[in-house]
Amino acid sequence: MRLLKLKIKSYKKLFSLISIYLFFFVTGDLIFSNFFYDKPVKYGCIKKYEYFFELEKNCNAHEKLISGVNSYKVYTNNEGHRFNGKKSKKPEDKIAIFFGASYTYGWGLDYEKTFVGILDNSDHSYFIKNFSVPAYSPTVFYYQAKQIKKKDKHPKKIFLVLDQSYVMKEANQWKKTNEDKPQLFKKNKKNKGSFWKNFRHNNLKITRLISININSFFRNIRHKTKTKTKFNNEIPMNSFWADFIHIEWSKLNQDEHWEPYGIEGGLKIIEEKIYKTSLIAKEMKSEFYIIVYPWIDTLQNGQKYFNWENYAEKICKKSNCTGVINLFPDFRQYKLNNENWATDLYLRDDPHWTEKGHQLVAEKIFKYLID
Numbered sequence: 001m002r003l004l005k006l007k008i009k010s011y012k013k014l015f016s017l018i019s020i021y022l023f024f025f026v027t028g029d030l031i032f033s034n035f036f037y038d039k040p041v042k043y044g045c046i047k048k049y050e051y052f053f054e055l056e057k058n059c060n061a062h063e064k065l066i067s068g069v070n071s072y073k074v075y076t077n078n079e080g081h082r083f084n085g086k087k088s089k090k091p092e093d094k095i096a097i098f099f100g101a102s103y104t105y106g107w108g109l110d111y112e113k114t115f116v117g118i119l120d121n122s123d124h125s126y127f128i129k130n131f132s133v134p135a136y137s138p139t140v141f142y143y144q145a146k147q148i149k150k151k152d153k154h155p156k157k158i159f160l161v162l163d164q165s166y167v168m169k170e171a172n173q174w175k176k177t178n179e180d181k182p183q184l185f186k187k188n189k190k191n192k193g194s195f196w197k198n199f200r201h202n203n204l205k206i207t208r209l210i211s212i213n214i215n216s217f218f219r220n221i222r223h224k225t226k227t228k229t230k231f232n233n234e235i236p237m238n239s240f241w242a243d244f245i246h247i248e249w250s251k252l253n254q255d256e257h258w259e260p261y262g263i264e265g266g267l268k269i270i271e272e273k274i275y276k277t278s279l280i281a282k283e284m285k286s287e288f289y290i291i292v293y294p295w296i297d298t299l300q301n302g303q304k305y306f307n308w309e310n311y312a313e314k315i316c317k318k319s320n321c322t323g324v325i326n327l328f329p330d331f332r333q334y335k336l337n338n339e340n341w342a343t344d345l346y347l348r349d350d351p352h353w354t355e356k357g358h359q360l361v362a363e364k365i366f367k368y369l370i371d
Contacts, residue, residue: 045076046133048188052181055080055133069347072110081130084111084120088127092153096126096369099141099277100161101169103293104132106358108347113355118362124369126157137169138273139182145280146180154284159325159365160274161291162312164298165241170273171258171266239297239351245308246301271315278319289368290316293327293361296346299335327364334360 045059057080064071075085082105098104098116106114112121120128131144141160148155175183244252244263253262261269274290281288292312303309312324335341345357353361 045074045082047080050187051183053133053135053184053188055082060085069108069350072108075111079129082106082111082132083130084117088120090125090127092127094126095129095153095155096157096159097129097131097148097155098159098161099136099144100130100132101136101163101165102132102134103163103352104130104161105134107134107352108350109355109358113358115353115358115361115365118358119366119369122362122366122369124366125371126369129155132161135169135173137163137166137174138270138277139170139174142273142277142280143180143182145277149280149284155286157287157289157368158277158281159289159291159368160277162270162274162308162315163293164245164295164308166270167244167263167266168241168257169266170269171261171263172256174269176269239295241351242295242298245295245298245306246304248305267311271318274315275319278321282320287322288320289322289325291325291327291365294331296342296351299331299341325365325368327361330360330364 044063045056045061046053047056055076057076057078059074059076061074062071063074073085075083077083104114104116106117111117116128116130116132120130131141133140138160145158173185175185177183240257249263252258258266278288290312292308294308298308309326309328312326315321316324331345334345338344343354345354345360346352347354
């Protein structure tokens with residue numbers, strides 16, 4: 001009986017200590033969140049409107065959209081472009097801009113490890129601006145180009161990254177409309193959030209930061225403990241977005257993801273929007289380059305039903321294009337010389353590039369930033 005009382009007393013004491021600790025921790029978190037740390041703790045910088053989306057200006061977030069990698073930092077500047085979080089020392093008299101989607105944005109990596117981030121830190125005279133946002137495509141690039149033209153400072157060079165996913169995006173994501181601003185087919189859902197969710201977001205920032213770092217720590221452990229396996233056992237060959245390159249179109253056009261414009265419609269829209277973008281580049285006296293590269297399944301399965309390299313050259317010839325920067329040969333050469341090419345260049349369970357993949361791309365594009 002005495003032993004039981006001692007145990008109950010010990011439990012009460014432990015409960016009391018835990019309660020006191022939690023009280024002071026939460027109180028400290030509230031004070032820190034409201035008086036010392038004025039930045040919001042976010043998991044992403046995408047700002048959604050009713051029928052459009054873009055990157056939020058002056059955003060600082062810990063993004064973690066891919067299960068196979070750690071959370072990574074995302075900073076945006078006062079124009080709503082992703083950058084490394086530091087003010088560039090280069091003057092803005094010579095500007096080079098990049099239009100693109102998730103690959104150019106640097107999905108899955110800190111900005112310094114992405115090809116645009118690497119180029120930004122390289123030894124050249126251009127001030128780099130990254131206009132890319134995940135899920136963007138040529139319809140939005142054309143809109144962005146029109147907005148750039150209205151400004152006083154025009155770019156000396158424009159690099160449009162032509163991704164294979166744009167065909168599906170143009171086929172089913174953006175409406176053909178007379179509106180100046182691109183319009184999505186599907187209305188974005190409003191995320192008001194509950195009272196408790198909003199309270200945690202604004203007042204428990206220490207807790208959220210600790211949670212982010214613990215999550216990243218265990219993700220890193222899981223990532224490191226995975227043993228490298230053969231390509232066929234680790235990464236799927238078909239990436240869905242780029243299937244039209246190596247799968248017969250009659251098998252794909254019935255899929256709702258290609259409605260309403262279909263594969264051919266998506267391709268025609270890309271050609272039209274890039275042509276119009278190139279005309280704006282000409283008016284701004286900007287060099288205009290198109291960049292192409294293979295997805296992981298394109299390297300593995302080839303281009304049986306559609307040749308993306310030839311398509312890029314075709315668009316370039318019909319547009320005011322300075323030239324095509326073709327990364328297919330570089331990736332093929334790496335695949336030929338390296339058994340573990342897939343895990344070297346592409347993220348686990350995801351078609352986006354690793355740091356090494358981005359480095360390969362940066363080395364090629366760097367040559368076009370040297371005058």
